[in-house]
Amino acid sequence: MRFLNRSAGRLSRHRRAPLAGLVVLLLGLLLTGGLYSAFSPGAQADETSTTAEDIQSGKELFINGCSFCHGQNGEGVLTENGTQYGPALTDVGAASVDFQVGTGRMPLAQPGQQAVRKPAIYTDEEIRQLAAYVDSLGTGPAIPTEADYTLPETNEDGSAFDREAAISRGGQIFLTNCTACHNFSGSGGAMPRGGFAPSILDVDSKYIYEALLTGPQSMPTFSNGNLTPDEKRDVIAYIRTLEEQPTYGGFGLGALGPVAEGLFAWVVGIGGLLGFAIWIAAHTTRTTKSKPGAIVEQGELT
Structure with missing residues (x-):
C-alpha cells in the first residue's frame, strides 16, 4: 500500500511538472508583454496616436x-x-x-x-x-519626433553631449553630399531642365529631416542605410549654424556663388569702367583743323 502511494505521488509529480512549466511560461510572457507595453514609447497613448x-x-x-x-x-x-x-x-x-x-x-x-x-x-x-x-496604404517612413532632429543635451551615460563635434560631423556630410545642389551656404542653386534646388535656410528642422528621409522630386533619398538618424541630426545642426554666420566678404549677393559674383563683376565692374571711359572720351580737348599757312593762336583750341 505504501508502495502504491509512493508510485501515485511520483506519477502525480510527473503530471504536474509539464503543466507547471506551461503556466510559468505563460506568466513570463504576460509579464514581459506588460512591461514592454508600459515602457515602450510607441505604445504610450498621446495626441499623435493614429486612430x-x-x-x-x-x-x-x-x-x-x-x-x-x-x-x-x-x-x-x-x-x-x-x-x-x-x-x-x-x-x-x-x-x-x-x-x-x-x-x-x-x-x-x-x-x-x-x-x-x-x-x-x-x-x-x-x-x-x-x-x-x-x-x-503601405509601408514607408513615419513622421520623425523632435528627438530625431534635435541634438541632445547629454549622452545615454549622462555625460555632456559634444555639440561642436556633432556640428563638425554634420558639416563634413553636408559639404560632401549637399553643396552640389544647395551650394556651400545652403541658399540653393540652379538645376538642369529649368529646375532649381531651394534654399534650406530658415526651414523647420522636421521638414529637413523628412526631405533627407524621403527625397522629394529631384533630391536623392538618404535612407537610414545611407545616413543614420544621428548623421541626419548632425547635418541639421550644421545647417542651423549657417543661418547665424555673418557675411565676412561684405555684400553677399545672396551667397549664390561664382555665377552671381561674375555677373556682378561684368555688369557693375566692367560696365562701370566702360561707361567712365566713354565719358572721358566725350569730354577731352579737341583741336580744329587750320588752313595751310594759317597760324593758330594759343587759346583758339576748342
Whole structure:
C-alpha cells in the first residue's frame, strides 16, 4: 500500500511538472508583454496616436483634394501617353505627406511643374489625418519626433553631449553630399531642365529631416542605410549654424556663388569702367583743323 502511494505521488509529480512549466511560461510572457507595453514609447497613448477615425477622415480629405492626380486609392494616375500624371503613394509613408503638404508643396496648381514652398492650405490636424491615411496604404517612413532632429543635451551615460563635434560631423556630410545642389551656404542653386534646388535656410528642422528621409522630386533619398538618424541630426545642426554666420566678404549677393559674383563683376565692374571711359572720351580737348599757312593762336583750341 505504501508502495502504491509512493508510485501515485511520483506519477502525480510527473503530471504536474509539464503543466507547471506551461503556466510559468505563460506568466513570463504576460509579464514581459506588460512591461514592454508600459515602457515602450510607441505604445504610450498621446495626441499623435493614429486612430481609425483619423484614417477615415484622412481618406475623405484625400478623395476630395488628392485623388484627381494620385487615384482613388493612392495607386497613381497614368496619362494616355503612359506618363505618370500623379505618382503612386502606396509606399511613401507618413513622413512624405507631412513634408509635401506641411510645406505647401502639395497640392500642385499644375501637375508636372516643380513644387515650391508656400503656405499650407490644410491645418495641422488635417495634415496628420492625411498622413495617417496614406501611411495605412503601405509601408514607408513615419513622421520623425523632435528627438530625431534635435541634438541632445547629454549622452545615454549622462555625460555632456559634444555639440561642436556633432556640428563638425554634420558639416563634413553636408559639404560632401549637399553643396552640389544647395551650394556651400545652403541658399540653393540652379538645376538642369529649368529646375532649381531651394534654399534650406530658415526651414523647420522636421521638414529637413523628412526631405533627407524621403527625397522629394529631384533630391536623392538618404535612407537610414545611407545616413543614420544621428548623421541626419548632425547635418541639421550644421545647417542651423549657417543661418547665424555673418557675411565676412561684405555684400553677399545672396551667397549664390561664382555665377552671381561674375555677373556682378561684368555688369557693375566692367560696365562701370566702360561707361567712365566713354565719358572721358566725350569730354577731352579737341583741336580744329587750320588752313595751310594759317597760324593758330594759343587759346583758339576748342
